[in-house]
Structure formats: C-alpha cells, structure tokens
Amino acid sequence: METVIHLRGAVALLGRFPALAGVDLDVAAGEIVLVRGPNGAGKTTLLRALAGLVPFTAGDATVLGHDLRRDRVRHRPRVGLLSFHGGLYDELTVADNVWFWTRAAGADQADAEAAMAVLGLDGRLAGVDVAKLSSGQRRRVALAVLLARRPELWLLDEPHAGLDNDARDLLDGLVREAATAGATVLVASHELERAGALAARQVVVSGGIVRDEETPGAA
Template sequence: MDQVIRFRSAVALAGRFPVLAGVDLDVARGDVMLLRGANGAGKTSLLRACAGLVRVVAGEASVLGHDLIQDQRAVRRQVGLVGHQTGLYQEMSPLDNLRFALRAARLGPDRAEPALSTLGITGRLLEAAVADLSAGQRRRVALSVLVARDPEIWLLDEPHAGLDAEHRDLLDGLVLAAAARGRTVVMASHEADRAASLARTIVTIAGGAVESVTAPAPPPGAAGADDRPRTAGEVVPVVA
C-alpha cells in the first residue's frame, strides 16, 4: 500500500529537549490513525513534524515523498493541521479567514462559504469577527479551513475538543468521508472511545517514540480482532 508518511528513528528537538526520540512510523494512504498517549508523550510534536513545523534533525522522515530533513517546508501546502490553537485572525470574519487561507493555498475562494456551511457557520456568523465567536464556533471555523482546503493529509490534534455532541458527530462523518476519498487522517485524541471508533490504526506514543501499533478493538459482539501488540514501524493491515 502507498505510504504517505514514513519515519525511521526520527529525532526532533525543542531547544535541547528531544520531543521525538527515535520515531518509527508508517502511515498508508487512506488510513485513519489515532495517536494516543499521556500528556507530553509527543503526539502533538509528531503531528507538527508531519506538517513540517517541527524540524527533524536525525533519522529519516518523509511525508508525501518530501524529505523533511532536507526541506521541511515543501510538504506544507499538501497537509492541513488543526491544533489546539485555531490559527484564525481574530479581527477578521470566518469568511475572510477562509478566503485568505484558500488564496494562500492557490485555491478558489468560492470554496469558503460551502465549507463554513458544512460546519454550521452560516448567516450573520459568516461576517462576525472571529473574536466574537464562541470557542466551539471558532473550532468549527478552523475545521472549515481544513474542509475547504481538503489537503492530502489531515492532521488533527484533539479535534473534538470544544465541540458539542452534534458537531462531534459531524466531524466524525467528515473524517470518514475524507478517508473514503483517499485522504489520510492522523489524529491525537484523549477521547479514546470516539476516536478509536473512527481509527483503523492506533499508535501509542510514549517518551517521544512509538510504543505500539495496534488495530482498534472490535465493537461488542463482533468477531475478535487481531490486537496483539506490534513492534514500532510495523504496518498494520487495514481493518474495515
């Protein structure tokens, strides 16, 4: 299967502190991967490294064929990251934020309104300043940028945080639809049950390295899944 992310003994530093300490990871195109681990385990750093925002200084790291050690910037137009912060300009409206993001990505600004509408940002909310929106609405605007850009790889850091039940379900649908279109989704979440229900692969991170790669547990009543622990870097067959 086509590998879109490949890390081998990848090391990344924040100052002198290794935020990634020898990561081995393969992610196949179309996979929905859940990263889990304790606070500070390295989930966010791994997502940021995949986005070319954290410099990998040793080992091997390639995303969509771009060598991150040689050029961490080349991959950025092909990935989308929704992190703890929204990345939105507070004084600008959701519509203007999306149009700016789309023009920067060399995409048509006409994608903005449908994407916002998908996430329930309509009517007067389109022109309100982002600063005046609730935390959940801002989160939905940030997700709208991802939906409008529809990059090859979706990187989601605690994507359900701040969303109400309705929009959590909506986000789950968007993630599954993206994967069905061949997009790859890598997400970090502490909401184990919800995120695991979406994931085809679960990666446990500890101490800045991959501890295990497993398939999610089958739902109650289903035939038992193969959930034996795998070595770091081992590719797990896709579980439908």
C-alpha cells in the same frame, strides 16, 4: 497502498529536549490513525513535525514523497493541521478568515463557500468577528479552513475538544469522507472512545517514541 508517512528512528528536538526520540511509523494513503499517549508524550510534536513545522534532526522522515530532512517546506500546502490554537485572526469575520486562509492555500472562493456551508457557517455567523465566537465555534471555523484547503494529509490535534455532539458527529463524518477519498488522517486525542471508533488503527506515543501499535478494541 501508497505510503504517505514513513519514519525510521526519527528524532525531533524542542530546544535540547528530544521530544521525538526515534519514532518508527508507516502510514498508508487513506488510513485513519489515532495517536494516543499521556500529556507531554510527544503527540503534538509528532503532528507538527509531520507538517514540517518542527525539524527532524536524525533518522529518516518522508511525508507525501518529500524527504523532510532535506526540505520541510514544499509539502506543507498539501497538509492540513487542525491545532489547538486555531490560527485565526480575531479581528476578522468568520467569512474573511475562511476566505483568506483558503486563498492563501491556493484554493478558490468556491472551496471556501462550500466548506462554510458544510460547517454551518454560511448564515448569520459568517459576518461575526472571530473574537466574539465561543471556543466550539472557533473550532468549526478552523475546521472549515482545513476542509476548504482540501489537504492530502489531515493532522488533527484534539479535534473534538470544545465541540458539541452534533459538531463532533459532523467532524467524524468529514474525516471518514476524506479518508474514503484518499486523504490520510492522524488524530491525536485523549478522547479514546470517540477517536478510537473513528480510527482503523492506533499508535501509542510515550516518552517521545511510538511504543506499540494496536487495533481498535485491543487497547
């Protein structure tokens, strides 16, 4: 199986603080990996660094065949990051947001419409300003954007937060479908029961390093 993420002694700094202090990690295509650990352990930084938003300053870091120490930009359009912040324009409607971000990612209108339909955003909600949505609905919109982009690497930061049970089930189904289709998924979550059931593998981040890897049920 093709290796999508390869990290060896990877270091990433936030200011002068080593948020990632020598991470070793290999993830193959189609894997779903749960990234767990206490607050401040470096989970979010790990996802952001894999997306190319935070530079690796030492070690080896290859993602989707790109050496991120040399170039952390070119692989970005192939990465989907569902962050806690959402990355949506409050002044625009749901449909405008999904359409804009889909076009910006190089995908087309049909991808945006299909993603909105899957997430149940194609009805009345499509014309509602994002500023008027609940946090769970915003999460759905962000997920629709991610889905429309069709990324090869899904980086999900606390993806279940704010979602109701139906939306959580929907999200889990989408993640499994994507992995079956060959996408690689990293899920950083504190909801160990649900995210653990989703993942085939778990890694624990603590103090900026990946301390151990466990299979589900062993944690």
